[in-house]
Amino acid sequence: MSPVGQVCPPPPDGRLVEVADDVYAWIQPDGTWWINNAGFVAGDTSIAVVDTCTTERRTRAFLEAIETACPSRPLEFAINTHHHGDHTYGNCLLPTTTRLIGHENMRAGLLADTTLGSFPRFWEPRPEFGDLTLRAPELAIAGDMSIHLGDRRVDLLHPGYTAHTDGDLIVWVPDARVLFTGDLLFPGHTPMVMAGRPSGAVDSLGWMASLRPEVIVPGHGEILDAAGFTETIAEHERYYRFVLGEARRGIAEGLTPLGVAQSADLSGWTNLLDPERFVLNVHAAYAELNGEPVVRSAALADAVKWLGHPIVTRV
Numbered sequence: 001m002s003p004v005g006q007v008c009p010p011p012p013d014g015r016l017v018e019v020a021d022d023v024y025a026w027i028q029p030d031g032t033w034w035i036n037n038a039g040f041v042a043g044d045t046s047i048a049v050v051d052t053c054t055t056e057r058r059t060r061a062f063l064e065a066i067e068t069a070c071p072s073r074p075l076e077f078a079i080n081t082h083h084h085g086d087h088t089y090g091n092c093l094l095p096t097t098t099r100l101i102g103h104e105n106m107r108a109g110l111l112a113d114t115t116l117g118s119f120p121r122f123w124e125p126r127p128e129f130g131d132l133t134l135r136a137p138e139l140a141i142a143g144d145m146s147i148h149l150g151d152r153r154v155d156l157l158h159p160g161y162t163a164h165t166d167g168d169l170i171v172w173v174p175d176a177r178v179l180f181t182g183d184l185l186f187p188g189h190t191p192m193v194m195a196g197r198p199s200g201a202v203d204s205l206g207w208m209a210s211l212r213p214e215v216i217v218p219g220h221g222e223i224l225d226a227a228g229f230t231e232t233i234a235e236h237e238r239y240y241r242f243v244l245g246e247a248r249r250g251i252a253e254g255l256t257p258l259g260v261a262q263s264a265d266l267s268g269w270t271n272l273l274d275p276e277r278f279v280l281n282v283h284a285a286y287a288e289l290n291g292e293p294v295v296r297s298a299a300l301a302d303a304v305k306w307l308g309h310p311i312v313t314r315v
Helices: 056-069 085-093 103-112 198-209 228-252 257-263 275-288 297-307
Strands: 015-020 023-027 038-042 047-050 075-079 099-103 139-141 145-149 152-156 170-173 178-182 215-218
Touching: 015 056, 015 215, 023 056, 038 056, 038 198, 047 145, 056 085, 075 145, 099 103, 103 139, 198 228, 198 275, 215 228, 228 257, 228 275, 257 275, 257 297
Parallel strands: 047 075, 075 099, 099 139, 178 215
Antiparallel strands: 015 023, 023 038, 038 047, 145 152, 152 170, 170 178
16 A cells, blocks of 8 residues: 555546545546546445546546556445536446445436536537446435445435535545545635525535544545635635625625626635636525526526636636
8 A cells, every 4th residue: 555645646637646544536637617526435345436527538547546546446336426527427437336326316417417418508618528428326315324345434424405416425434534525615716506505505514514524625626634624614605605695785786697796896706716606606696595496507608798708618
C-alpha cells in the first residue's frame, strides 16, 4: 500500500489521491461544468466506487486508476450521490457484476434524463460523451443504508429532504472519517441548486458538519481538511441565504429571475467560478418561495442571456 496522501501520476483527465488508508479521491480539474470528482473505498477483498464521470474517456481513465491502485479487488458496489450526468453517465462502464446503488428519487431522475440523446443548446461545445448508455441503480434506497467491505463499513446517508436534488446521498467512511459529499459542496465554485431547494441546501450544511469529518471529497473542487470544510460550509450558507434574500427582493419588486440576476450586487462572490449559476439558483429560489417547479429550460436560457453567450464547457 502506498503512503497516505500520495498523489499518483495523473492521466490527462484527473489524479488519484489516497486521502486515508485505502480511501481514494479522483479529482478532475478544474471542476467546472460537467467535470466532477469521484472516488472509491477499498476493503480487504472488494471496492465501493463513489460516482462515475461524464464521458467514456474520463470514466475509463478513472476505472484504470482504480485497477492500478487496487488490482486484486473487484468493484463490488458503486454509489451514485445524485442523478446528474457528470456523476452518472459512466455507470454503464462498470462491470455488470457491480451492484449500483442510489436513492429512489435519484434513480427516477436518471431514467428521465434525455441529455445523452439530445444535448441542450445551452452549453458549448457539446461534450464528446463516447459510447455510453444510461445505467440506473439496480438497488434504490429510500433513506440510509450501510454496506460492508469485509470489516470496513461504509454509510450511505440521505438528508431526508430536497437539497441539491431530491435524491442526494453522501458517503461516509467512519473508520477513516472521510466524507464524500457529492454536489452538496462546491468549494471554489458557485454552488448550484437548480434541481433542488436553497433552504434544503442550507439545512444540509449543518447535517454534514455534524459528522465532524477530517477529510472531505466534494462533488467538484479540491479536497478539504476540517478547517477548509468549516470555511466552505460558512461560505455556502452565506451564498444560499444571499440567493434567497435576492429572490425575496425580486418577488417584492415584481422582477423576473433574470431581472434579479441583472440587478444583484455579486461583488462579494467574484472568487467563485461559474457565476452564471446565480441565475439558476434564483430560479430555484423563486420556485421554492412560490411553491412551483423549476422550468429548467427557462432557467438555462436566462443564464445564457445573462452571460451573453452559451455556457462554456471544457469536458
